Amino acid sequence: MKRVLSLLVFVLVLNGCDDGNLIQEDINFETANMQNCSTNNIIYKLKEKEALLVEIPETSFTTEPSLSKTPTIIEINTTNRVVYRFYASNVSSDNICETIPPATPIVTDQWNATDGKIEIFTTAIKTTNTTDNSTKITGYKHNIVFKNITFAKNNGTQVYETFPFGEYEKSITPLPFLFDKTVEKCSTSNQIYNYTSSEALMLTIDPNLIVNEVTPLNSPRTGIIGTTTNVLTYRLFTGGVLTGDYFCNTTTPITPTMSQEWNGVTGVTGTSGIVEVTTTTNGPGSFKHTIVLKKVTLKKGNNDFLLGDNFIYGDLLTTN
Structure with a gap:
């Protein structure tokens, strides 16, 4: 009887020491496509009943390619936001970009990033004319990675040292070059x-x-x-x-x-x-x-x- 009582006390002590930081829940959007809203500055990924949202100024996505090891760095705060959201049923882009969010699906939980950095490494997208080997810049690829990002949850916090968000591509109109001779x-x-x-x-x-x-x-x-x-x-x-x-x-x-x-x-x-x-x-x-x-x-x-x-x-x- 004493042994059973001791085991129960030990279990209770372990549970009492859990401050929420020990519970790690996986965030995985690796196979999800990057999307963006045309009416605001939100880019996002969706996966069935989950959404990972980033809201940063459009100017964050420069048309100047990054030099080696020098990405654009943005501090995560109440303006530059990263949000992980859970829904009661499957979510679509219509649920993300509307000015007045639809009544369904219902948001069941939300983690807000409270600290960390957003790193954006930009490269030019070029197309090559195989006839004359000329190239044109047709857009820019922005590789987005979260560094030391902290999510605030109902039961504590969750931290990722490096969290790849994915590649966001933006097309541009190539230079015309419509000269006569x-x-x-x-x-x-x-x-x-x-x-x-x-x-x-x-x-x-x-x-x-x-x-x-x-x-x-x-x-x-x-x-x-x-x-x-x-x-x-x-x-x-x-x-x-x-x-x-x-x-x-x-x-x-x-x-x-x-x-x-x-x-x-x-x-x-x-x-x-x-x-x-x-x-x-x-x-x-x-x-x-x-x-x-x-x-x-x-x-x-x-x-x-x-x-x-x-x-x-x-x-x-x-x-x-």
Whole structure:
């Protein structure tokens, strides 16, 4: 009898020492798809009667790829929220994104994250044209991981040192690059340019490449993209229509508004960033200079893309 009583007392003592932190319940959304609400800043995963919700500003998902080991870090608090929710029956996206939540299914329990960090590692999504090896950025992939996240539960807390939430992808409209092949040149400088109503591709070209002499067959004049000569710049504009008046000015006009600027990466002779000019006659005393950019990369911040093996910049017409 004494032994039985002692065992009962021992069990009661163990139960009395449980502060809630010892009970670990598995959170597993590895196979669930990432979704987002169009009307608010919630991204989420659903699994039958469970939902894992993250509410952070849209600006958290940058279009600047992360450098190695330098993700975007967001502190979890009452504004940047992570919530694990349980429902009485199966849940769908309609139950998450409505301004006024539906009456069903009923929420039966909810864990709120009270501490920790959200780490977001961003990479560009690129598509490759297999014909010319050019690439386009079509979106960004954001890998989201919770670090040292603490969930407050009814019976205590639950902590995860590292909790992978998943990858959130956002599509973008690729740069248009709708240039025709007619190139113009400033009369007072070595700048040549091609443009549409919303974009410009400018090249401060080495004057030795534009000579009114026919080049031998298969022997074009060549140079490489640099920082002082053969400087290549792409600009995308918003809030106005780009015209030829924008170019050849001492001071860059403030309109239309420039939204993006990409710069050519310095080339390597015989390998990349090559400017190639082939000159032919275009009538008496007239010449056509066909300019091709070979294996040229354009870069903005940590972003870059390839113009391809042979990007035809266009034809520049000159006369003696």
